[in-house]
Amino acid sequence: MPFVFRMSPCFLALSLSLINPAWAQTQSVSNPPTLPEISELATALVGAASEEEQERLLARKNDLMNSSLLAALKGLAGPLVHKGDYAQALRISQLAARIAERIGDRVGLGNVLIDLGKIHDRLNHYAQSLDCFQKGHAIFEEAGDKKGKSLALLNIGIAYDSEGRFDQALMYYEKSLAIGEETGDKSVTARILNYMGLAHDSLGRYELALEFYMKSRALSEELNDKETLGLTLNSIAITYTDHGRYAEALECLQKSLKILEEMGSAGDKRDLAVRLVNIGRIYRLQGDADQALAYYRKSLKTFEELDDKFGIATLQTNIGVVYKTQGLYEQALEWFQKSLRRYEEIKSRGGVARCLNNIGSTYRLQGRYEQALEQLQNSLRLREEIKDRGGISLTLNNLGRLYQDQGRYAEMLEVSRRSASLAEEFNAREELWNAQYLIGIALQALGRPAEARLSFLAAIGGVESVRHEVAGGGQQQQSFLENKLSPWLSLISLLVSQKEYGEALTFAEQSKARVLLDVLQAGRASLRRSLSPQERQAEEEQRLRLGALNSQLTGELRRDKPDSSRVAELRAGVAKARLEYEALETNLYVAHPELKVHRGEASIIKAEELKALLPDPSSALLEYVVDDDQTYLFAITKAIGQAEAEVQVFTIPIKRVELAKQTESFRGQLAGRDLGFRDSAHKLYDLLLKPAQGLLRGKSSLVIAPDGTLWALPFQALMAGDNRYVIERSAVSYVPSLTVLREMKAHRGKHQAGRQAETAGYALLALGNPAIGKETIERAALALRDEKLGPLPEAEKEVKALGQLYGGARSKVYVGAEAREDRLKTEATRARVIHFATHGILNDASPMYSHLVLAQGDSNEDGLLEAWELMQMDLRADLAVLSACETARGRFGAGEGIIGLTWALFIAGVPSTVVSQWKVESASARDLMLGFHRGLIAAPSVKTAEPTKAEALRQAALKLMKNPQTGHPFYWAGFVLVGDAR
Numbered sequence: 001m002p003f004v005f006r007m008s009p010c011f012l013a014l015s016l017s018l019i020n021p022a023w024a025q026t027q028s029v030s031n032p033p034t035l036p037e038i039s040e041l042a043t044a045l046v047g048a049a050s051e052e053e054q055e056r057l058l059a060r061k062n063d064l065m066n067s068s069l070l071a072a073l074k075g076l077a078g079p080l081v082h083k084g085d086y087a088q089a090l091r092i093s094q095l096a097a098r099i100a101e102r103i104g105d106r107v108g109l110g111n112v113l114i115d116l117g118k119i120h121d122r123l124n125h126y127a128q129s130l131d132c133f134q135k136g137h138a139i140f141e142e143a144g145d146k147k148g149k150s151l152a153l154l155n156i157g158i159a160y161d162s163e164g165r166f167d168q169a170l171m172y173y174e175k176s177l178a179i180g181e182e183t184g185d186k187s188v189t190a191r192i193l194n195y196m197g198l199a200h201d202s203l204g205r206y207e208l209a210l211e212f213y214m215k216s217r218a219l220s221e222e223l224n225d226k227e228t229l230g231l232t233l234n235s236i237a238i239t240y241t242d243h244g245r246y247a248e249a250l251e252c253l254q255k256s257l258k259i260l261e262e263m264g265s266a267g268d269k270r271d272l273a274v275r276l277v278n279i280g281r282i283y284r285l286q287g288d289a290d291q292a293l294a295y296y297r298k299s300l301k302t303f304e305e306l307d308d309k310f311g312i313a314t315l316q317t318n319i320g321v322v323y324k325t326q327g328l329y330e331q332a333l334e335w336f337q338k339s340l341r342r343y344e345e346i347k348s349r350g351g352v353a354r355c356l357n358n359i360g361s362t363y364r365l366q367g368r369y370e371q372a373l374e375q376l377q378n379s380l381r382l383r384e385e386i387k388d389r390g391g392i393s394l395t396l397n398n399l400g401r402l403y404q405d406q407g408r409y410a411e412m413l414e415v416s417r418r419s420a421s422l423a424e425e426f427n428a429r430e431e432l433w434n435a436q437y438l439i440g441i442a443l444q445a446l447g448r449p450a451e452a453r454l455s456f457l458a459a460i461g462g463v464e465s466v467r468h469e470v471a472g473g474g475q476q477q478q479s480f481l482e483n484k485l486s487p488w489l490s491l492i493s494l495l496v497s498q499k500e501y502g503e504a505l506t507f508a509e510q511s512k513a514r515v516l517l518d519v520l521q522a523g524r525a526s527l528r529r530s531l532s533p534q535e536r537q538a539e540e541e542q543r544l545r546l547g548a549l550n551s552q553l554t555g556e557l558r559r560d561k562p563d564s565s566r567v568a569e570l571r572a573g574v575a576k577a578r579l580e581y582e583a584l585e586t587n588l589y590v591a592h593p594e595l596k597v598h599r600g601e602a603s604i605i606k607a608e609e610l611k612a613l614l615p616d617p618s619s620a621l622l623e624y625v626v627d628d629d630q631t632y633l634f635a636i637t638k639a640i641g642q643a644e645a646e647v648q649v650f651t652i653p654i655k656r657v658e659l660a661k662q663t664e665s666f667r668g669q670l671a672g673r674d675l676g677f678r679d680s681a682h683k684l685y686d687l688l689l690k691p692a693q694g695l696l697r698g699k700s701s702l703v704i705a706p707d708g709t710l711w712a713l714p715f716q717a718l719m720a721g722d723n724r725y726v727i728e729r730s731a732v733s734y735v736p737s738l739t740v741l742r743e744m745k746a747h748r749g750k751h752q753a754g755r756q757a758e759t760a761g762y763a764l765l766a767l768g769n770p771a772i773g774k775e776t777i778e779r780a781a782l783a784l785r786d787e788k789l790g791p792l793p794e795a796e797k798e799v800k801a802l803g804q805l806y807g808g809a810r811s812k813v814y815v816g817a818e819a820r821e822d823r824l825k826t827e828a829t830r831a832r833v834i835h836f837a838t839h840g841i842l843n844d845a846s847p848m849y850s851h852l853v854l855a856q857g858d859s860n861e862d863g864l865l866e867a868w869e870l871m872q873m874d875l876r877a878d879l880a881v882l883s884a885c886e887t888a889r890g891r892f893g894a895g896e897g898i899i900g901l902t903w904a905l906f907i908a909g910v911p912s913t914v915v916s917q918w919k920v921e922s923a924s925a926r927d928l929m930l931g932f933h934r935g936l937i938a939a940p941s942v943k944t945a946e947p948t949k950a951e952a953l954r955q956a957a958l959k960l961m962k963n964p965q966t967g968h969p970f971y972w973a974g975f976v977l978v979g980d981a982r
Contacts, residue, residue: 045073045095070096070108074115081119082268084306090119110139110148117155121162122270122308130159147188150179154192157199166199167552173199187228190219194232201239209239227268230259234275246282247864253279273302273311277318289322296322313342313351320358329366333359350391353382357395364402372402393423393431400438404445413442433462437487444494453494459487485511489627496632501647502607505634508625509604512707512737542584546577605739610645613703613741614638615982620696621645621738623705624688628656631707635692636738637699650691660709662687667712671918673970678719685718689726701950702730703981705737714917714976716957717969727957727973731950733981736903744911744980761830761876764811764933768792768799768837770819770855772863794922795837798883798929802835805933820857821865829874833936834910835881835929840901850901852882867904875909879936879949882915883929883975902978912949912979924960924971931956932975950981 073096080089093116100109117132133155140148157172173196180189197212213236220229233256240249253275260272280295296319303311320335336359343351360375376399383391396419403412420435422428440455463484488511495504531539552570613621614636621636631652638645666684669677688710689696696702704715711734716727726732735741769792796815803813812831814823819838828834839853841864856863882901902913914932916925935952957972966972 765831769796
């Protein structure tokens with residue numbers, strides 16, 4: 001029995017009045033039909049069991065067929081779309097189209113076609129959707145209806161946007177916008193501006209996209225157009241998310257959700273589901289899988305209520321991917337199987353192929369190789385049938401990884417080469433560098449190291465080429481290399497096996513330094529203040545041109561039948577644009593050498609430069625590279641009377657997972673004041689330092705460049721065989737990489753020279769226990785849901801004691817409501833030491849949006865001093881101390897997030913930062929900080945052997961260690977110095 005939708009005549013009358021309140025006055029007939037007559041006919045037509053019954057009704061009521069009936073049917077279909085009853089809405093709109101054709105209402109038919117196109121789009125019938133929009137446009141063009149034409153052009157653009165044809169979409173948006181502005185239709189204009197922003201966003205033009213979004217937002221607010229405002233806020237949130245601005249993104253999404261709530265029954269349920277997906281994505285990017293899954297499940301529930309099968313299948317796949325990344329393979333497979341059944345039900349061959357590929361890769365991770373092979377081959381066959389060349393290359397690479405696990409290197413080489421060839425054809429650079437990397441692995445295993453080296457270099461070159469083109473915007477630019485290091489790691493392994501230690505260190509530095517230098521790209525726009533307006537415009541134009549050409553080339557190559565002449569033209573254009581962009585960058589670096597550091601373009605340290613990092617034979621540099629199956633220790637030392645530095649490499653046979661387990665266990669023991677920590681301290685010393693023990697004898701200063709999980713390891717608390725801690729022999733400091741250390745030293749020298757010329761200033765600026773307002777707490781909670789920002793009374797005592805230590809004439813100390821963000825920005829530029837005793841929220845996913853919590857003060861400030869804001873400051877300090885930094889998200893400790901703050905301070909001019917590795921105890925932290933600062937103050941008076949910052953921290957820690965009440969490493973090992981130790 002067919003579904004019958006029934007609506008009372010009273011409600012129908014209300015719908016008519018809302019859509020066309022003057023409908024009766026516009027009728028040209030001498031005896032216009034009454035409202036009840038129109039209501040009765042519309043209700044009967046909708047309730048008819050078949051088209052034949054509808055035709056009989058229309059034949060009997062021919063005199064009632066007019067534009068008012070069309071308006072009535074439209075009033076019935078609209079709410080159904082919002083509720084997600086697309087099948088019934090489609091049926092009503094198809095009926096309206098037949099009536100419009102029968103009465104010869106061309107404009108009415110055009111409007112109905114637009115409605116039909118939107119419904120087909122919701123049902124994922126993209127070809128039918130575009131066809132309806134194009135037919136509607138032709139009707140409006142013929143009738144000279146400008147408003148209708150503008151609406152049709154907008155929707156054609158949306159259809160092209162859905163297909164990834166962004167340039168075509170923009171062309172239609174611009175035509176629609178011109179007509180909308182001509183007719184003064186602000187409502188349509190606001191919506192067009194939003195979609196233009198989306199297209200520019202997809203083309204990588206993030207700043208331009210935000211300009212369009214902000215115009216759309218302002219116009220929507222002016223018109224009180226809640227629906228468009230909600231859509232635009234969602235769009236802004238997506239761009240903010242891409243930039244790592246998670247708190248602001250969540251704020252926009254919550255406002256958008258509130259608008260949907262205010263709209264009530266008029267709010268679109270599908271829009272609600274989309275917003276929930278976007279919130280889930282933010283939590284996934286922040287590493288909060290539980291929150292991500294919670295929002296994905298809420299969204300899935302809505303799609304299930306709408307019976308949106310494609311949406312359901314997509315969410316099921318997304319949930320499965322989260323479980324797969326967590327290593328929960330059985331749960332992942334359960335969701336992939338659900339998704340597969342749904343895709344098969346709706347005959348989505350592309351969706352089926354995607355699921356089979358995910359299932360196959362999960363089986364591979366489980367070691368179920370025969371089942372993995374079957375699923376991957378099925379996915380490959382299906383993708384070949386539908387000519388999904390991008391999917392083919394992806395699945396071939398997964399087959400390559402499977403053959404690698406099985407030791408079938410000849411077959412691995414074959415499929416990887418096929419993938420590389422295909423990826424090169426259609427400009428799939430992500431899959432191309434992956435394939436080149438896999439080719440290198442196969443060649444190395446087959447005993448062809450020279451060829452393997454070339455393949456690894458090609459893969460590295462591929463990653464670098466993409467990095468250069470996307471630099472300047474978005475979260476992917478901040479941590480672009482973090483999941484793309486496999487070619488570097490494999491090349492390092494190859495070079496170590498051939499005893500080419502110096503070159504191996506160069507590639508180790510290139511990988512580690514570039515990840516952190518890329519983080520700086522988040523602040524690129526602000527750092528471009530060094531450029532003139534003309535230089536900024538020229539660079540922006542070149543970058544956008546290169547991105548647009550690359551997008552066009554990829555789009556053309558992915559067509560079923562690419563136009564060969566167009567492909568050749570676009571390839572030549574991309575090559576030319578790339579050369580022009582590189583030439584422009586080179587010229588800018590020549591004119592502004594400081595940009596090379598600001599943009600992460602500092603040259604990698606050379607072997608001959610290492611000696612400058614070793615001031616005397618009592619120092620040693622230790623750099624770690626953690627790979628899946630082993631860890632490499634690069635030890636750089638200089639013997640007495642030796643001018644050059646010597647590089648030795650030690651291979652430590654431990655898997656990455658096991659190293660992470662031991663490191664986190666030890667760190668947990670110290671943070672939890674576990675008395676049984678000594679066995680772990682000995683074991684980790686033997687693993688990580690004992691191999692180089694002979695080189696480290698007599699070394700009173702160790703500079704360590706950790707890698708991965710080792711950033712969470714307090715090396716100073718490891719114990720040698722004589723039961724002495726490392727810190728008892730050596731001062732320990734940490735650096736992101738040796739290249740970074742070189743740059744920090746260079747900056748310190750420049751700033752010291754600049755300070756000598758200054759007469760004003762003071763030794764210390766300290767802020768502690770700020771009064772945190774409600775708005776600041778709410779903003780912080782958006783980024784980290786469980787963050788607790790309680791008062792810090794011991795921190796207040798700490799900074800007041802520091803004020804007494806330095807003296808009132810040489811220091812400025814602010815607490816409570818006076819510890820304001822605006823005050824810090826005003827006064828920090830003249831301080832030699834800046835001390836923060838406050839909460840720190842460390843954003844591991846996007847380090848440049850880590851922040852320190854201060855009092856709000858100025859209405860223009862929110863009380864959250866973010867890393868990117870620090871980067872814009874011009875500081876002259878030698879040191880910043882982040883004391884009492886706490887976070888509810890201890891998974892990263894002093895890892896990437898903390899480096900984000902130290903990097904921001906470095907760019908601002910501060911070469912050294914002291915940070916905490918765990919939630920410290922207030923009283924001992926206060927004593928440690930006071931001891932540390934006493935050492936710093938004493939340093940200038942010691943003329944013969946000036947203590948370093950690292951040595952001052954060491955002496956403060958040793959004092960606590962000797963006290964039986966604070967002898968456990970929990971009390972003295974939690975603070976570390978990152979950066980220049982001197």
